[in-house]
Amino acid sequence: MAKNLVIVESPTKTKTLSRFLGKDYTILATVGHIIDLPKSKLGIDVDDSFRPDYSVIKGKEKVIKELKKAAKKADAIFLAPDPDREGEAIAWHVANSLEGSTKAELFRISFNEITKTAVKAAFDTPREIDTDLVNAQQARRVLDRLVGYKVSPFLWKTITHSLSAGRVQSVALRLVCEREQQIAAFEPKEYWQIEGLFNSQHNEEFKARLHSIEGKSVVAPQDKASKTKITIKSQEEVDGHLEALKGADYLVQEIRKTERVRKPLPPFITSTLQQEAARAIGLSPKATMTVAQQLYEGVELDSTGPTGLITYMRTDSVRIAGEALSKVREQIGSDYGKEYLPNKPIQYGKKKGAQDAHEAIRPTYVELTPQSVKKKLTPRQFKLYSLIWSRFVASQMKPAVYDVETVDISAAEKYIFRASAQRLKFDGFLKVYQETKEAGDNGNGNGNGNGVDALPELSENEKVDLKELLPKQSFTKPPARFSEAMLVKQLEADGIGRPSTYATIISTLKDRKYVETKERRLFPTDLGQAVNKILVESFPDLFNVKFTATMEQELDQVEEGKEDWVKIMTDFYGPFRKTLDDLKGRESEIKESMVETTDEKCEKCGSPMVIKWGRNGRFLACSSYPDCRSTRPLPEEEAKQKTDEKCEKCGSAMVIKTGRFGRFLACSGYPDCKNTKAITIGVACPRDGCNGQLVEKQTRTKKLFYGCSKYPKCDFATWDEPVAKECPACKHPFMVRKVYKRKGEFLRCPECKHEVTPEPKESEPAETSA
Helix, strand or coil: CCCEEEEECCHHHHHHHHHHHCCCEEEEECCCCCEECCCCCCCEECCCCCEECCEECCCCHHHHHHHHHHHHCCCEEEECCCCCHHHHHHHHHHHHHHCCCCCCEEEECCCCCCCHHHHHHHHHCCECCCHHHHHHHHHHHHHHHHHHHHHHHHHHHHCCCCCCCCCCHHHHHHHHHHHHHHHHHCCCCEEEEEEEEEECCCCCEEEEEEEEECCEEECCCCCCCCCCEECCCCHHHHHHHHHHHCCCCEEEEEEEEEEEEECCCCCECHHHHHHHHHHHHCCCHHHHHHHHHHHHHCEEEECCEEECCECCCCCCCCCCCHHHHHHHHHHHHHHHCHHHCCCCCCCCCCCCCCCCCCCCECECCCCCCHHHHHHHCCHHHHHHHHHHHHHHHHHCCCCEEEEEEEEEEEECCCEEEEEEEEEEEECHHHHCCCCCCCCCCCCCCCCCCCCECCCCCCCCCCEEEEEEEEEEEEECCCCCCCCHHHHHHHHHHHCCCCCCCHHHHHHHHHHCCCEEEECCEEEECHHHHHHHHHHHHHCCCCCCHHHHHHHHHHHHHHHCCCCCHHHHHHHHHHHHHHHHHHHCCCHHHHHHHCCEEEEEECCCCCCEEEEEEECCEEEEEECCCCCCCCEECCHHHHHHHEEEEECCCCCCEEEEEEECCEEEEEECCCCCCCCEECCEEEEECCCCCCCCEEEEEECCCCCEEEEECCCCCCCCEECCEEECCCCCCCCCCCEEEEEECCCEEEEECCCCCCEECCCCCCCCCCCCCC
16 A cells, blocks of 8 residues: 555546656545535624634545545645645645544645646645635635625525625626626717828829827827817818818928837736637637646646646746746747847746736646647647647747838828838747737727838928828727626736636626627626626625725735734624615615516506516516516517427417426417427437437426436436437437536547537537636
């Protein structure tokens, strides 16, 4: 029996570590947390220094039993969960669970990358569990539990049951809703730009845009008045300027030739990786973290076992280890030449508030280029690894250099037209990596140049011929809705959440159906806007960007040992409890304020219909309730529910409805006809002799499964989602969708087990958030 016991979080990591540690080490995994607050109750004694009432997570009893059994036989126990506050808390809970079960000494070890060098260094320098980190995790967990378990019931009473509020997720929802409000309230403003089409003395045509009038820059409408800027706001103004420019002489007033240097970006941190992965390869933050976890824990490149390909992916530091810098400089010199290598390594400044506990996200072995490992990676793994590798290598390369030429042309004494050209002189880091751009918030701008690669040969004081003036009418645009990448950027800028939470925040908003994704943009749903309205009006201080950011800073100070977590909880809980007490008894009044009146009339009694909230969303209800209990869907929802299918009993149209076991088809003639049936998914039942179709169903606990429409006559059922794709190997009529943490999403034949990789889903990946 091995003398040393190593306890990690992930089973995948056990395989990677076994490559380096040998037979003297037994490696077991906790598979995440083993201890947590109970789900059935608050689990916090607010009168006893906010003492948590921890309990074993359901299903983890067997894990703890195995850990205790192995610990009894070990001489030394190394606690090696992930190197963050969650990992530290897991190590602490494991240590407490093993107390009394072993005489072995316990050590905490951590490593930022799973390489032989890093692992050996961790074992050479074991430490004690960091109680500051544990307290920071505990403080966040307790704070989030208090907010969630105290505020969510308030939502149940004022909107509908089963809603949830979160300390950070609700602030993120507020950002999305406020952006939607800004868009709805936006009033476009007219403005004009004027371009001139010119000919040089050598009869070469080029364009220049009106840049300034009497020394004032011509720009799109500004929020604030400016003495140095001017906006052309109407056709009338344009006509006046065109008249003044008619017949004017156009002279080249100034030519400026400069060199522009474009520096590389620093290597990825969690937030920038999530942003770039969303923009460049269409991965949601949740999917990005799942794939990054796979790359960190290890991928099987050869018969020796899994290899960890990247460093730890939850970090807000751009720091790079000295050894990694040396390796990447060797790689750059070898692959791209000395002209791309700076004289010394590039150091990136630490941003304000960064924890700097871990390195930036980088490849563990820079010599493993994306192409060299492509065949061993899934498509998603390859794309993400390529991004991480390229960004890291580019971060240590020379800047790109451009030749820039700017030409100012004067006319009628007070007008200046400007043309500019930019040509890439030295590609530098662009040889390896270029960041993907996303549409900005409004798309407005003065556009001072024409964006060409080269201008004709001109000289100062040269007269150029005007061929045509080209006025263009434009309107200011509202701020853009957040994409997932933009929301991550905003959360980081506002100090909301931390690197480990961005993905969870967004996926929770989508899972709760508070927001939905359309064309890669986040739209608040009616439910999300209703929840936001109630929370902001009832808890204006709690769900406030500034308050949440300040709380994040205080929790970080706990992690740094500068603040006592119980004091922070005490300072928070007093005002929080007072707000809750003030709201008691007002739930019915607040719920009534959410009711919307309509012009619709009740079909039964003629009273006005009002819009109310129920467990399946908004619906029309008679205002004479409880005397009249008439209800019906909203007109727009009613339209969505209609299908082309006819009821086989009465011939009426079938409509889609949602019940306790999910969606189903019901006769629109209800209550006269109560016929219902399940919605099929386009896959025939595979049982011999059965002519049923597979349908989507739900258990009592809302777990999705697929069964035969002929039940109970045919009891075929499967947890896996059938997909109407014939197996290319054995011609089985359908395959099933599978999702594994290490392999990602793929299709498997239920007959011969042949596997194929489907096209990735853009916005709702099936992987579990790491």
